[in-house]
Amino acid sequence: MIVRVTMARLAITSLRLAVPLYLASVLLALGPAAVGIAGLASVSADRPWRGELLGPNWLNLLMELMAGAIYAGGSPGVGLMMMAGLVLVPLAMIGQVIAYSFLAGGILERLGATPGVQTAFWPACRRWFWRSFRLSVLGGVIVMVVGFLVALVTSVAGSIIGPDQSAILHLLAQAIVLGWLELARAVMVERSLRSVGGALRIAARAAVRPMVLAVWVLLALPPVGLLLVSAMPPSIADPSSVSGLLQALMYGQMLAFLSAWTKVVRLAVAAQLALSVRPTSLDVSLKH
């Protein structure tokens, strides 16, 4: 049986383990958000239109704001907004990769621990950080190469593959590659491997099984759904009310936590799959 963990245990453990991942996203997002809002406040503090940025017309308004600043030869407030969006958010994304690489080791050790046996979370995070980070960097390269190859295939076969099929192929390839990478991360922790490449090779053996492929594809769906829902927040009828503020806050944070949780669930599944991969002579040679 591939997934042996009970749903209840998975739910409780994974929800708890999602907290640090979620908090990391809060901390990392606060910087760009604060700078962007400071910029917006300087150009819209007493403007009646600012509440419209929470409605369906937000992009038209933002375009007018940005274009107006360019027309005027610059605007410090809009400059801050652009810096937040174009510089600080990408930096935060890199920070998130680092944070995830750090936390993943601790999460995997905790998920792979024998029930009833407590493992030290933070030391485990530190122990696995560099190997996990190397895997993330290598994974980034692999994801780009696979994406390029899929794009090549879909463009060559453009006359028979429509945009829907092309997008599905991209998503499938990405889901499988990411699943494989997470399995490698879990194998690394489960087997205490030092070699990232070795972990990837071991994970590849398990990853090619149809059931495993199906699992990764299924696990890719909730994050995609959450991203779509996050990107389409409901309009806020009364932005000047406390309820409007709470609505905006709760919606964003609830979805962010759920997103963090889906990542932990993915790691939990990877940890269970890692246990199911039979050790080989290769494992011994890769151990530290």
Next chain:
Amino acid sequence: MATLLVIFLATLFLPVVGTNAQTAPPVAPPSQPSAPSKPTAPASLDTASYNLAVRWDDAANQIHGTATIVYRNVSADVLGELWLKLYLNAFRDDQTVWMQEASGQHRGSDYDPKSPGWITLDRLRLVETGEDILPPSIDPRTTSLRVPLPTARSVQPGETVRFEVAWTSQLPRVFARTGVADNFVMAGQWYPKLAVYDRGAWDTEPWHANAEFFADFGTYTLSLTVPDRYVTGATGTRNGMTTNPDGTNTTRYWAESVSDVAWTAWPEYRLATTVVQAAGRPIELELLAPRTLTTGADQRYFTAAQAALDRLGQWFGPYPWPKLTLVVPPDNAGGAGGMEYPMFVTLALPTPGAFGIGRGIHEVEIVTVHEIAHQWVPMQAATNEAREAWLDEGFADYATTRVLATLFPPDRSTLAVGPFNVGYEALHRTQFLIAGVKEPLAQPSWEYRDFLSYGVTVYSKGTLAFLTLERTIGEERFLAAMHSYFDRWRWRHPTTADLQRSLEADVGESLDWFFQPLVYGTGVVEYTISEVGPAGATVQRRGDVSFPVEIALTYADGRVERQTWDGQGQQQVLTAPAGDLRRVQIDPDVTIRLEPNALDNGREVAPSPLPLAAIAARVLGLIQAALLAGMLG
């Protein structure tokens, strides 16, 4: 021509050229307010008529043609010469006026010098006398040819002259609206065409890069012979087809009251037809689209076309012809798309996008409506686009903005993909502001600084000028006045001054205050609220144009009071004796679309911090979603 999206993309890479707008407008030509419009030429549908017989040589990419051209002198002058437009010579090499101005590029496509375009006249003679009037030497790069007439054959006022012409046209690789791409053929501006004699002068300008076409009206017949595997379409109604023994067929087209004829041929066309009702008239739509395009896409073109024909017909007078041909060029001939001819428009392929995203990108609708709007200007009111492009492109995109607003919510008429909504009006505002152009609307196309300046001025500033005028005058009055303008100038050649006089005659007031600074000049409308408090506010005019403006004052009890300021003087002080003012909004109905900084038009006396806090909460959540969606984090 729909260059709008190109312009938009180009503006994203512009250096910031805008500055605060307080420059003085240049002196504008004097205007005679409220004089009723008096066309200088009589109405005529048969000034220049053509009987064309052409054969497509698909091995050489050449058109071999003969034509009988009938020209009637509708002026009060004796004409001792004719002028012919030889547009294709613009593509003969990179030394032509057109190529020099365009630096060998058009809409992002490069001219291929190995695949030039040209036109040569093989014969030109008067029908009545058989006299040869072909000039002995013709500059091969000329696009505007003077043809002196024998003294005895000067054309008297009201007189008609007939002449025969035989010519060869070499089509280039698809470039600037015309040419071939593999076996796809788009023949635009492909035959020797008479120039316009209007207001005492021939249009002798060479073809400029930032210019389109100008012609008289007439009756056209076209006999088009192509290899029989080709599917063809052309201006006019189909009037029979003959299969020839040499493996070709000849299709005949016929059109009345048109100023041009274009045609296309391609073996890979799929032909679909439908009849729609538009402004109370049945109109046949003929769609020529690549076979690879799914039939599901047809409805998008038909729906947009029907909406355009119907709404524009209601606002400006019915579409006067029985048929409209819609052409969708293939992917490798994009330069042929987005162009207007009488009864014939070339469109854009749908933007691909997975899971219906492409459907939310309204390029098909925008281009279709825009090109159909040209069926009113210049296909009915034949303005000279080279000299006053805003009358043509500005009007077309103004009309497009209006029609799109009947097809989609206005704030998502360009893009409606999930939370990403962009309106067509907002797109024009963005282009207008980013490009920061400060050139007059009414000036010849070749005098603009560059293509971007030309494009943003005539398309975006032109659209915003029409919208501003409409909203200032009032929608109903303005549409009625525009309808009258078309009634007065249909089948003629109006200018900006004619438009102004026509509108003034209908709205009953001088519009100098608008046309002088904003059409002929580079004036700037700019208002702001310099001070605001419970007891009142000060509204300042920062632009050089005194534009009448409404100001809305909102009080503590929710009451809204509107005041009108004529914009004279530098500022207007507004008082609230009860000390209960809560908000001031200049131009609350968003009338003035030419105001660069419209976002400083409103201020609150005691703004709540909650909206910004809610925005902060949302932005935080969105950034977190982006971080957590990262593939490796």
